[in-house]
Amino acid sequence: MALLSKDDAQAILKKVLSYSKADECTVSINATQGGNIRYARSAVSTAGEVTDTSLAVSASFGKKTGTTTINEFDDASLQKVVARAEELAKLAPENPEYMPLLGPQTYADSIAFSSKTAGMSPESRADMVAQSLQVAKEANLEAAGFLVNSSGISAMMNSKGLFAYSPESSVDFSVTFRNREGTGSGYVSNQYNDVSKLDTLALSKIAASKASMSAGAKAIEPGKYTVILEPLAASDILNGVIRGFDARSADEGRSFMTKKGGGTRLGEQLVSDKVTIYTDPLNPELPGDTWNNDGLPIKRTTWIDKGVVKNLSYSRYWAAQKGVEPLPGSNTFIMEGGNSSTEDLIKGTEKGILVTRFWYIRMVDQQTMLLTGLTRDGTFYIENGQIKFPVKNFRFNESPIIMLNNVDELGKAVRSGSCILPPMRIRDFTFTSLSDAI
């Protein structure tokens, strides 16, 4: 029962709702199936397949809510799960922030499902990994990587007539190549909904080339440098920014979006006018959810337009408090870029550092969104438009907000994990110490 059709999901949810005596009730179903291979030391280390299906019931009496789930689908079990949610609701304290359920909504059809990804098998995964291992063998490098695919459906129905259904699939591939001496390391990582876009051979060749190029890194002094961030490095550091566009924490005074003296930075020029960031669940390269867990439709939303904060997300409760429309936040985003390639950005750089990726990024200060972390798997010194030599990894302490104020040039945007964003040249990026790690 891993992949329920829309009709089957609707039928189960209707049946479960018919058992409810609560004032309001929401029923959700989630089914997934998938598999993975992990390899290291140029051989498979672990591999597996998992299937799981769950049904959740949230029942409310007034402002008291109870939630429970089950993974059996006979009528007696379905009746039991509703009864238990209702019992728990009666025991629960009142939630003063409880919002009455939404009625029927209109959602765009999700485009996040690929039957090719859903059809992956232990054999097809092994074949894709074999191509990556072949690159390691030919280049005399050690490979460690991971390939994982999952497919499933999410559906939700409530007692006010709301119904939502989305199928989804994804495949993630990443690989690290290291030379035998342990002096060079290269990495690639990407995520797709459709496995036919994944080329493990081509990606592995890029990682292998970085492993060779990064060997024998020289130490240069930490300090402020012009950096070119490849899309992976840029997504590593910018990933959490849009999640911070939350109106409530800004209004409450505990966010980098808080304005001195009270209020938020909505409408302010926060970053460089070169920066435009939006969400679009119907982008074919980065399809996302078209509804959220409250049942709100997720639509194309601009967060930053030419550096100006255009929107903050509002939960239903906070929107009601503030008299505005609720606006769901997003786990994905798209940042507009230009037409240059990473190579073009390098050519236009007099002196700088090329960063492949960042690692172990943690928030140091929520107030300024100051982050710390390190470069990893290929960091290079650029002079007069050319990569001159690999350099030892740096620790940085930098705020992405400061960084987006120091944008020099943006390249062509591509998908990297859960973002689409360009490679970028940034001025005055702050490296604070050196690391011996390779």
Add this chain to the structure above:
Amino acid sequence: MKRRDFVQMAGLGIGGLSLPFMGKELPIEALLDNPYDTALKKQLADIALNAAKTKGATYTDVRIGRYLNQFVATREKKVQAVVNTESYGVGIRVIADGCWGFAATNNMSKDAIADCAMRAVAVAKANAKIQGAPVQLAPQKGFGEVSWKAPIEINAFEVPIKEKVDLLMQVNDAALTGGASFINSLIFAVNEQKYFASTDGSYIDQDIHRIYPTFTVTKIDRATGKFETRNAFSAPMGMGYEYLHPRAQDKVPGISTRYKMRYDILEDVKAAVKDAEDKHKAKSVEPGKYDVVLDPTHLWLTIHESVGHPTELDRVLGYEANYAGTSFLTLDKWESKKFNFGSKLVNIVADKTQAGSLGAVGYDDEGVKCGKWDLIKDGILVNYQAIRDQAHIIGLKASQGCCYSQGWDDVQFQRMPNVSLQAGKTKLSVDDMIKNVEKGIYILGNGSFSIDQQRYNFQFGGQTFYEIANGKIVGMLKDVAYQSNTQEFWNACTAICDESDYRLGGSFNDGKGQPSQSSAVSHGSATARFNGVNVINTARKI
């Protein structure tokens, strides 16, 4: 949508706190009513063992797990979520054609379990063609039918939700009355009911409990637009609800009260409000070299990141190269028997048996009985953390029992045991330690943390910072983080307080592996001093 996102979908997402989450919600009575006795589990396990053998497996282990979580989360005067969760299912791991295979299902019918075992064998065989050397397992005798239970006094799942809600509401009231702008508080309880069976002849039933009460107090200054926070000085523990019943002998007096095996959350929250207020007025640190005096509420995380992770044998060997990283503690350093990891004062042990710790179990997740061993002895690297398929690589005749999986549906692999710094052997109090510091910073609580993929370069923040000048604490500091190199840092360890100051801290959610898995692990220490550490100022303007 991945399984762990399901609670979000079910409308239970709670803002402000980052929560680990597994499993499914259900009411408490269902959690306490375990319908799966060991006789049934043995019968199901035998079905899997036999099915795998029939398909050609040369080794099989079966883990039937029931994983219960409960969390009560609140902010200010509101209960945000009361959630009971259960995850029940079976994970089957096999060796076939010399290669590992794994499959898991939540369908507990006999047919589905047999089918799952056969899928595990099919995965192993599909991968055998791209496998390197065949898996070599360290021998492990079967224990027959045995059991182990965590020595808890009060099962947190049996404590009524109302009692937990009332306690957290008292905590929040105390914070708001004291002047906090916001307070988030949380009690998280975990119970792992794990049944393990293998073709070695073990049938092991275990009952493991963990608890984590915590809060964050926020104090806002509207005029400056600044906010400061202070987190609880509690530790996640391998204990029952008794951890929340304060006891005088478990209180450590000092500039802030800290806690051993019992925690006084109401007392701590009052101190936290004052700390958050004081942080607004604190002096911004002057960057430079300082002697840092690190309290166990802080030092546990430095031990975790800079000692616990680099001594993981899977990292040393390269199994984590694509994710968590490798380790600077390469085999040649261990083989030399003279690698100076730290100063002579530094003795660090791995221990899977310490009472009240998060990592304590009777047997690991591949049926190995757990124990205790030295990692760093008088400053020298002497050992690692190994599991059955790695033991032969470092010449061990048996596994060290470090295998763990976060659930029935994830494959078990090498995870960190409790890793703890031994207290100093000579009598030394914190006050006496501080008396000898000319220019230093005393750090309490864990803050931001980051370390490179081979565990050389790290940076740690904290919760509260006090300036030490000429042997005295002279005031509070803020914007403090220290950066160092692991080997330099541990060699700069010049004093460790005695046993009377020894306490456990811990990580409730340590991430490793692909797919990423979470594990819980404790780290004990007494207050320790490190000389000449580089401190940076983290204040910025945006």
